[in-house]
Amino acid sequence: MKIVVAYQWAPDPQEATVGESGTVDFSRAKPAMSDYDATAIEVGRAVASAAGASLVGVTVGGASVAQPVATKAALSRGLDEVVVVSDPAFESAGTLPVATVLAQVVQGLGDVALVIAGDTSIDNGARLLPPVLGALLGWPVLTDVQTLQFDGTAATAARTLPEGVQTLSLTGPAVIAVSADSAKPKAPGMKDVLAAGKKPVTVKSAADVGGAPAPEGVVRSTAKPSGPARKGIKIDTTDPAAAAAELLSALRAAGALS
Amino acid sequence: MPFQLSDEQQLTQSSVREFAEAEVLPIAVEVDRNHRFPEETVPKLGEMGLLGMLIPEEYGGSGMDPLSYNIAIEELSRCCATTGVLVEAHSSLCSWPIVHYGTEEQKRKYLPDLASGAKLGAFGLTEPNAGSDAGGTQTTAVRDGDEFILNGQKVFITNGGYAGTFVVFARSTDAPGTRGVSAFIVERDTPGFTVAPPEDKLGICGSSTTPLFFDNARIPAANLLGEEGKGFHVAMATLDGGRTGIAAQGVGIAQAAFEEAVKYAKERVQFGAPIAKLQAIQWMIADMATDIEAGRLLVYQAADLEGRGEPHGNASAMAKLYCGQMATRVTNEAIQVHGGVGYTAAYSAERHYRDARIIGIYEGTNEIQRLVISRNYLK
Ligand SMILES: Cc1cc2nc3c(=O)[nH]c(=O)nc-3n(C[C@H](O)[C@H](O)[C@H](O)COP(=O)(O)OP(=O)(O)OC[C@H]3O[C@@H](n4cnc5c(N)ncnc54)[C@H](O)[C@@H]3O)c2cc1C
Numbered sequence: 001m002k003i004v005v006a007y008q009w010a011p012d013p014q015e016a017t018v019g020e021s022g023t024v025d026f027s028r029a030k031p032a033m034s035d036y037d038a039t040a041i042e043v044g045r046a047v048a049s050a051a052g053a054s055l056v057g058v059t060v061g062g063a064s065v066a067q068p069v070a071t072k073a074a075l076s077r078g079l080d081e082v083v084v085v086s087d088p089a090f091e092s093a094g095t096l097p098v099a100t101v102l103a104q105v106v107q108g109l110g111d112v113a114l115v116i117a118g119d120t121s122i123d124n125g126a127r128l129l130p131p132v133l134g135a136l137l138g139w140p141v142l143t144d145v146q147t148l149q150f151d152g153t154a155a156t157a158a159r160t161l162p163e164g165v166q167t168l169s170l171t172g173p174a175v176i177a178v179s180a181d182s183a184k185p186k187a188p189g190m191k192d193v194l195a196a197g198k199k200p201v202t203v204k205s206a207a208d209v210g211g212a213p214a215p216e217g218v219v220r221s222t223a224k225p226s227g228p229a230r231k232g233i234k235i236d237t238t239d240p241a242a243a244a245a246e247l248l249s250a251l252r253a254a255g256a257l258s
Numbered sequence: 259m260p261f262q263l264s265d266e267q268q269l270t271q272s273s274v275r276e277f278a279e280a281e282v283l284p285i286a287v288e289v290d291r292n293h294r295f296p297e298e299t300v301p302k303l304g305e306m307g308l309l310g311m312l313i314p315e316e317y318g319g320s321g322m323d324p325l326s327y328n329i330a331i332e333e334l335s336r337c338c339a340t341t342g343v344l345v346e347a348h349s350s351l352c353s354w355p356i357v358h359y360g361t362e363e364q365k366r367k368y369l370p371d372l373a374s375g376a377k378l379g380a381f382g383l384t385e386p387n388a389g390s391d392a393g394g395t396q397t398t399a400v401r402d403g404d405e406f407i408l409n410g411q412k413v414f415i416t417n418g419g420y421a422g423t424f425v426v427f428a429r430s431t432d433a434p435g436t437r438g439v440s441a442f443i444v445e446r447d448t449p450g451f452t453v454a455p456p457e458d459k460l461g462i463c464g465s466s467t468t469p470l471f472f473d474n475a476r477i478p479a480a481n482l483l484g485e486e487g488k489g490f491h492v493a494m495a496t497l498d499g500g501r502t503g504i505a506a507q508g509v510g511i512a513q514a515a516f517e518e519a520v521k522y523a524k525e526r527v528q529f530g531a532p533i534a535k536l537q538a539i540q541w542m543i544a545d546m547a548t549d550i551e552a553g554r555l556l557v558y559q560a561a562d563l564e565g566r567g568e569p570h571g572n573a574s575a576m577a578k579l580y581c582g583q584m585a586t587r588v589t590n591e592a593i594q595v596h597g598g599v600g601y602t603a604a605y606s607a608e609r610h611y612r613d614a615r616i617i618g619i620y621e622g623t624n625e626i627q628r629l630v631i632s633r634n635y636l637k
Binding site: 032068069072073076187188189190191192193194196197 | 265266268269270272273274276277280305306307308310311320321322326330
């Protein structure tokens with residue numbers, strides 16, 4: 001039995017620069033795994049170990065996702081093996097083509113009980129991938145999952161929603177999107193770093209998965225949100241009562257409160 | 259020589275940084291302020307495999323290459339110099355000589371606990387009358403049947419208050435000078451062996467730096483480390499690797515100060531613009547970055563030579579000499595970039611400045627490194 005974690009190896013937004021006009025420049029940002037995906041692997045590792053399943057990482061992207069340092073970084077977080085679909089055609093591909101390829105890989109793996117993914121991605125944050133992947137696979141999708149248990153047959157998931165906590169059980173394969181607080185990713189230890197290089201890696205090209213995706217819309221520009229300029233008032237919160245008073249008077253001064 | 263870190267070295271860097279930022283950095287200021295040994299970090303370091311980096315896998319370590327190890331020391335020191343030297347003394351000074359000079363029995367007995375962090379390691383060479391002149395050891399070891407009886411005193415021993423395993427040097431024969439010195443493994447609970455309270459220091463304030471006393475302390479003859487009379491050689495070979503680790507500690511301290519200076523320069527507004535727009539500040543930042551990079555490359559070079567089994571004593575002495583001075587220069591400039599707040603405890607610049615000062619002293623002062631280096635050219 002396999003549990004799949006879908007992860008993304010993408011330019012680290014922490015290293016992106018935002019120009020004065022609001023343009024975001026990723027050209028000097030080194031690729032990395034987002035905390036969301038590290039969290040998904042952490043959850044996946046616990047669930048797979050408890051169920052005696054093997055944990056397979058799957059990613060789709062440009063050339064950088066197949067670099068040994070990228071696959072080893074993913075494997076050092078606890079995956080048993082990775083399957084990467086790496087092709088310049090998938091560099092910054094959108095949700096639908098990525099999900100289509102992921103679905104194909106998951107079906108090809110066979111005996112997949114669960115696909116776990118982060119709730120959101122570091123680059124676009126559209127939160128679309130798990131639902132689209134579930135739709136393509138024809139599997140149920142649970143989002144906002146904070147705790148997940150799986151005994152090899154049945155899964156129990158608790159979803160934390162604004163309205164409260166919903167606990168569900170399900171059997172059969174499903175796509176699970178875990179929330180950022182579902183686990184605290186631990187830094188890989190030295191033995192994990194060394195073991196990563198010895199684990200299996202499968203690299204597929206676009207040709208192996210049915211060719212390059214159809215062209216999609218392109219991002220023409222990015223800009224700061226329009227609206228009133230920020231006032232840049234910083235309130236010292238050491239003393240909460242004083243901070244609240246200062247906030248109230250700032251809001252009054254701005255005419256937001258009467 | 260262009261330097262390209264291997265995948266494993268890059269991953270070691272990112273993993274140790276992630277660990278240090280999560281577990282070490284949050285307590286660094288408090289550990290410094292309260293002169294408190296970060297005891298709770300030891301099991302976490304053990305779990306991460308950071309206490310067994312120089313110990314082969316068969317003895318429970320992670321058996322990393324020296325460059326990965328030095329990268330880890332840099333990353334830990336970037337967050338907390340106290341934690342950096344805790345790992346450095348444990349690894350370079352205690353574990354390394356046992357790995358390289360220990361008998362099979364000694365390795366099986368001592369290395370697994372050092373690798374896991376169940377026991378912390380320390381290295382006792384310096385004495386009140388034998389500092390730079392480390393061969394002037396006055397502590398004695400007298401053979402008595404299956405035992406050696408140790409008498410004497412050590413000073414300034416890193417990890418002293420918390421270590422379970424000590425590599426200690428004592429004079430065991432009448433041979434003059436360095437030839438009479440032997441190395442021994444001493445367990446903490448040995449009767450007659452006591453550890454005195456720690457020194458109060460300028461920097462690396464959380465590090466436990468203590469005197470050790472031997473008053474008819476009997477240790478098994480089986481705990482002789484390496485050949486009798488070859489202890490000084492053990493000490494010098496140990497320091498050849500250790501000095502690279504201290505240089506790496508200096509790089510980490512300087513890097514932290516540099517990053518904070520850059521951040522502050524972008525935020526602090528004077529004369530209507532961030533001070534980073536002033537050429538005076540830009541030049542300081544450029545000099546600091548260049549200085550750190552030069553020191554880091556000397557560390558990488560020394561560690562790489564060691565990893566390839568090449569002689570590295572000269573390279574490690576150069577790395578330590580350079581980084582000792584570099585760390586002091588860079589942390590000094592970082593205070594300057596901060597202006598008045600840099601002189602206060604509100605920012606970490608002053609902590610880095612105090613921490614940096616030790617790099618040019620322990621494991622051989624700057625003057626001793628110059629002696630080591632010049633000997634290689636004036637032979
Ligand atoms: C925080 C801390 C931690 C330490 N940890 C350890 C440890 O874990 N284990 C251990 O064994 N030791 C440790 N030491 C000791 C350290 O290695 C010595 O302090 C150092 O080697 C210098 O010796 P000293 O203090 O006796 O100075 P001295 O040797 O008295 O030196 C005084 C001055 O004279 C100069 N000098 C001496 N001889 C010469 C020479 N031949 N040529 C030119 N100049 C010379 C020195 O450079 C220095 O400027 C530690 C020290 C400190 C402060």
